[in-house]
Amino acid sequence: MTYVAGMVAAVPAADKEKMLAHAQGAAKLILEFGATRVTDCWGDDVPEGKVTDFFRAVKAEKDEVILFSWIEFSSRAAYEQVFEKMMSDPRMAELGDMPFDGKRMIFGGFDVLLDMSA
Numbered sequence: 001m002t003y004v005a006g007m008v009a010a011v012p013a014a015d016k017e018k019m020l021a022h023a024q025g026a027a028k029l030i031l032e033f034g035a036t037r038v039t040d041c042w043g044d045d046v047p048e049g050k051v052t053d054f055f056r057a058v059k060a061e062k063d064e065v066i067l068f069s070w071i072e073f074s075s076r077a078a079y080e081q082v083f084e085k086m087m088s089d090p091r092m093a094e095l096g097d098m099p100f101d102g103k104r105m106i107f108g109g110f111d112v113l114l115d116m117s118a
């Protein structure tokens with residue numbers, strides 16, 4: 001069964017190209033390490049809520065855009081192996097700092113409950 005790691009972060013709007021370059025470099029390695037799909041999405045229609053929302057979840061500042069990302073794996077075991085490789089491969093460090101405040105990023109691993117396509 002497919003396993004997914006999801007992430008939400010606030011990225012300075014001015015750093016969109018820097019984010020894309022970083023994401024492309026990381027995705028290449030993550031796929032090499034065994035992930036089956038990497039998706040990064042730049043916020044375009046992200047409403048502010050009355051009680052909670054993506055902005056509050058990551059304490060986004062006025063000049064930041066929400067980044068919504070997920071990585072797919074063939075299984076939970078594959079997820080664990082990929083992240084182990086990510087943490088130990090020096091090429092990940094060579095990508096440099098993430099172009100956002102990692103302390104405000106939220107992330108987690110998820111079992112797929114439903115996966116439908118048209």
